[in-house]
Amino acid sequence: MPERTVAIGSRQGLHARPATLLAQAAGSAGVPVTIAKPGGAPVDAASMLLVMTLTAAQGDEVVLAADGPDADRVLDELAELLARDLDDE
Amino acid sequence: MSVAADAHTFQGVGVGRGLVVGPVAKAYPSPTLPADGGGSPDDLVPAFDRVAQLLTARAQAATGALADVLAATAQMAQDPALRGEATRRVDAGESPAEAVDRAVARFVDMFTAAGGMLAERVTDLRSVRDRVVAELLGLDEPGVPALDRPSVVVASDLAPADTAVLDVEKVLAIVTQHGGPTGHTAIIAGQLGIPCVVRATGVMQVPVGAEVAVDAAAGTVVLDPDPAVRDEARVRTEAARSLAQDTAPGATKDGHAVKLLANIGTPQDAHRAAGHAVEGVGLFRTEVLFLESATAPTLDEQVAVYSEVLGAFAGGKVVVRTLDAGADKPLAFATQPDEENPALGVRGYRLVRRVPELLRTQLEALARAAEVTGTTPWVMAPMISTAQEAADFVATARDAGLSGPVGVMVEVPAAALRARDVLDVADFVSIGTNDLAQYTMATDRLRGTLVDLLDPWQPAVLELVATTARAAGEADRSAGVCGESAADPLMALVLTGLGVTSLSMSLGAVPAVRYALRSHTLQECRTAAEAALAARTAHDARAAVRSLADPGVVASLAL
Numbered sequence: 001m002p003e004r005t006v007a008i009g010s011r012q013g014l015h016a017r018p019a020t021l022l023a024q025a026a027g028s029a030g031v032p033v034t035i036a037k038p039g040g041a042p043v044d045a046a047s048m049l050l051v052m053t054l055t056a057a058q059g060d061e062v063v064l065a066a067d068g069p070d071a072d073r074v075l076d077e078l079a080e081l082l083a084r085d086l087d088d089e
Numbered sequence: 090m091s092v093a094a095d096a097h098t099f100q101g102v103g104v105g106r107g108l109v110v111g112p113v114a115k116a117y118p119s120p121t122l123p124a125d126g127g128g129s130p131d132d133l134v135p136a137f138d139r140v141a142q143l144l145t146a147r148a149q150a151a152t153g154a155l156a157d158v159l160a161a162t163a164q165m166a167q168d169p170a171l172r173g174e175a176t177r178r179v180d181a182g183e184s185p186a187e188a189v190d191r192a193v194a195r196f197v198d199m200f201t202a203a204g205g206m207l208a209e210r211v212t213d214l215r216s217v218r219d220r221v222v223a224e225l226l227g228l229d230e231p232g233v234p235a236l237d238r239p240s241v242v243v244a245s246d247l248a249p250a251d252t253a254v255l256d257v258e259k260v261l262a263i264v265t266q267h268g269g270p271t272g273h274t275a276i277i278a279g280q281l282g283i284p285c286v287v288r289a290t291g292v293m294q295v296p297v298g299a300e301v302a303v304d305a306a307a308g309t310v311v312l313d314p315d316p317a318v319r320d321e322a323r324v325r326t327e328a329a330r331s332l333a334q335d336t337a338p339g340a341t342k343d344g345h346a347v348k349l350l351a352n353i354g355t356p357q358d359a360h361r362a363a364g365h366a367v368e369g370v371g372l373f374r375t376e377v378l379f380l381e382s383a384t385a386p387t388l389d390e391q392v393a394v395y396s397e398v399l400g401a402f403a404g405g406k407v408v409v410r411t412l413d414a415g416a417d418k419p420l421a422f423a424t425q426p427d428e429e430n431p432a433l434g435v436r437g438y439r440l441v442r443r444v445p446e447l448l449r450t451q452l453e454a455l456a457r458a459a460e461v462t463g464t465t466p467w468v469m470a471p472m473i474s475t476a477q478e479a480a481d482f483v484a485t486a487r488d489a490g491l492s493g494p495v496g497v498m499v500e501v502p503a504a505a506l507r508a509r510d511v512l513d514v515a516d517f518v519s520i521g522t523n524d525l526a527q528y529t530m531a532t533d534r535l536r537g538t539l540v541d542l543l544d545p546w547q548p549a550v551l552e553l554v555a556t557t558a559r560a561a562g563e564a565d566r567s568a569g570v571c572g573e574s575a576a577d578p579l580m581a582l583v584l585t586g587l588g589v590t591s592l593s594m595s596l597g598a599v600p601a602v603r604y605a606l607r608s609h610t611l612q613e614c615r616t617a618a619e620a621a622l623a624a625r626t627a628h629d630a631r632a633a634v635r636s637l638a639d640p641g642v643v644a645s646l647a648l
Binding site: 013015016017019020024027043049050 | 213
């Protein structure tokens with residue numbers, strides 16, 4: 001299954017605003033996407049509540065995974081989103 | 090008290106002096122689950138959808154931090170994990186309302202356990218729960234409504250979270266059916282200078298949009314007020330505006346100075362107060378900084394907050410009260426949950442017995458903030474009962490490097506009765522009349538039905554204030570009053586007559602007190618104090634002082 005490992009770019013980590021933006025993007029991606037801390041249990045990336053429970057801080061790595069025809073494009077887009085400082089936008 | 094005189098007048102307890110007329114907006118409490126569960130299974134997903142749509146629309150209409158909070162809350166209502174959990178519970182036989190309640194509770198537990206920024210989102214989770222459950226049960230939307238015009242906010246009671254989201258520019262007055270005059274809502278209303286009536290029984294019957302007159306001085310709410318009341322509201326609002334223009338230091342007619350100070354809880358309050366004609370801060374309630382936290386704020390966090398407050402009053406008087414937690418203000422990290430009688434338990438200064446480092450860190454932070462800003466705070470400890478406790482506190486404060494005046498609050502009758510001993514070791518005292526009344530009258534401050542016993546005009550309470558002020562006068566030390574009674578213009582005359590040297594109150598109360606003091610001589614204040622002490626009941630005490638006061642003052646302040 002395609003994966004992307006990305007370091008969180010947002011200054012405050014994956015808290016409400018970045019988690020909301022990720023969940024919105026993942027929810028409309030068309031394929032199920034999961035997010036996990038390396039070695040941790042993956043959760044539904046479209047659930048901002050579960051995303052927030054990862055408590056990923058700025059610089060922490062997370063692993064995005066998806067399956068399906070469009071998986072690589074979706075993962076690239078989401079990885080790019082998480083790498084940005086969403087608190088600055 | 091608290092009985093509707095007729096279908097159009099609701100009697101409660103007023104906070105403040107204003108009279109305003111405006112349309113009613115209602116805040117509804119969070120829904121409780123009916124015994125039979127409630128809601129139709131088919132309605133579960135649509136209820137989530139409606140709440141998500143509503144919050145999304147509000148997020149789009151809002152700006153800044155509020156827009157972010159609303160957007161995040163809308164996203165919670167759309168959350169697939171939350172909806173999935175609720176759906177599974179419905180499939181397993183729970184009622185939809187129960188299922189939503191429990192599904193949210195699971196996330197609340199997870200977020201609370203995680204602490205930090207997650208714990209701060211629990212309020213938003215609960216608001217999603219309240220809104221979806223209300224949708225399922227066909228109830229009005231809970232919480233404070235978005236105000237589209239200046240309105241009178243009417244509620245059963247308001248939680249701190251409700252008052253935090255009030256758009257104060259559009260709140261003409263606050264009316265609650267429950268709560269008490271020294272409760273949270275009343276204090277916040279006083280801070281903001283918003284007229285408030287609490288314990289207005291039956292007021293929730295008034296429909297949304299109806300015009301009401303709220304008279305904080307009389308403690309009444311009148312439905313469909315006649316033109317005469319509307320005229321009076323205009324006159325009183327105008328008079329209040331002109332009183333607020335007077336910025337001279339507080340003094341009696343013959344020039345006896347009485348410092349007029351502000352009660353504050355946050356740096357924002359400090360900035361607001363610094364823009365008004367007050368001579369400093371008489372009570373900085375530091376617990377506000379602690380109450381929202383799951384863990385004790387660090388030294389650095391405290392230094393930052395204290396520096397901001399001291400900076401707002403550079404070179405001025407700022408009296409900082411050390412952490413007053415416990416009783417009605419439990420602390421997540423310090424209060425024992427199982428105290429049977431918390432008002433008489435480990436609260437205020439007594440926390441030093443269980444968590445001495447809390448006080449030490451706080452005093453060190455204050456000493457650092459004094460260095461940073463060059464403004465030396467006055468510090469005082471709450472809930473001191475004995476001269477020994479006062480001496481211990483002074484020693485701890487000196488140890489922490491505080492060089493300014495170190496004093497104590499007089500809220501416990503024991504401290505008032507032995508004020509002379511207390512003042513042997515403390516540099517000043519500040520009388521907290523709300524708690525002093527609670528402990529003198531053996532009456533729970535949170536028990537609204539006993540409000541008559543908590544009256545600061547109770548002769549026994551006045552007697553203890555007099556004893557304390559006399560001891561301070563003899564020791565040539567300052568004695569302030571920082572309870573709500575300092576905000577009562579008639580009581581301000583009595584306190585001045587008793588020898589109190591400063592009055593600290595919510596900002597909104599300052600202009601009327603300044604005007605009342607200015608209109609009387611020190612001798613007139615002393616005569617008023619003697620009359621109050623000679624009375625046998627709270628009612629008689631106030632009536633005696635009212636009849637001695639300048640009739641022009643009584644009329645223009647609607648005393």
